[in-house]
Amino acid sequence: MAALLEFEAVSAAYNGAIAALNGVSLRVEEGDFAALLGANGAGKTTLLKAASNLLPAERGRITAGHIRFEGRDVTESSPGAHIRAGLVPVLEGRRLFKSLSIEENLVTGAVGRGFGRRGVAEGLELVYDLFPRLKQRRRSVAGLTSGGEQQMAAIGRGLMAKPRLFVLDEPSMGLAPLVVAEIFAALERLNRETGLTLLVAEQNSAVALRHARHATVIENGRSTLSGPAQELAARPEIRDSYLGGHAA
Secondary structure, three states, rough: OOOOEEEEEEEEEEEOEEEEEEEEEEEEEOOEEEEEEOOOOOOOHHHHHHHOOOHHHHHHEEEEEEEOOOEEEEEHHHHHHHHHOOEEOOOOOOOOOOOOEEHHHHHHHHHEEEOOOHHHHHHHHHHHHHHHHHHHHHHHHEEHHHHHHHHHHHHHHHHHHHOOOOEEEEOOOOOOOOHHHHHHHHHHHHHHHOOOEEEEEEOHHHHHHOOOOOOOEEOOOOEEEEEEHHHHHHHHHHHHHHHHOOOO
8 A cells, every 4th residue: 555655775965976865755644643853964854845845946956766645656746736636744943924913824824725715714723722822912013022922823824725744844842841842742633633644853862752643763964773663762772872862
């Protein structure tokens, strides 16, 4: 049975020479919550950008292997076409329109998919139920809100596009532990209650393994270990390298 997203022996490079990935293989089944673990510079971001065909914009390209979304090679479609097909990325860095309000930012996610008033209203209801503080701050200028609120808004804007596969890069970066816990609990709830498929790249391995169902470890551009998240969390090498010597 074909996976919703499949990486098959994928290698990638920047500027034709700088190797970033070397033979990475990974399957994300429909309905899964998959975590991609690894240190900074391991290749996680490159892998996620490759899935959305964003590498060419950064002078990067896939040099070997294949990535398929719903059985189709991802390089055959533009990033915009992928979003319209349901592969929606939330890139690292809380990329919002800083001068717009929180709600205006959210609405752009639905408009980008071509949704009308009904789609916008349904999306806002979902996002505000998931992140109540965004409803309280909906009229606030996004650039004047906290880092946690901006990250929630970035995730919310992605959800407004009604993804089939939601791809997030380092959602915990720079955030307080309580905010990180709130965001991952919301993602787990989405997966559990709606069946949304998630692929999340995350340096905070403890929180990722606590909430995800499956995980893959990336080291130096290679996939080195993969399996159920609970089993990986119990392995001594994972505890020592990523969890500070104790299980999450």
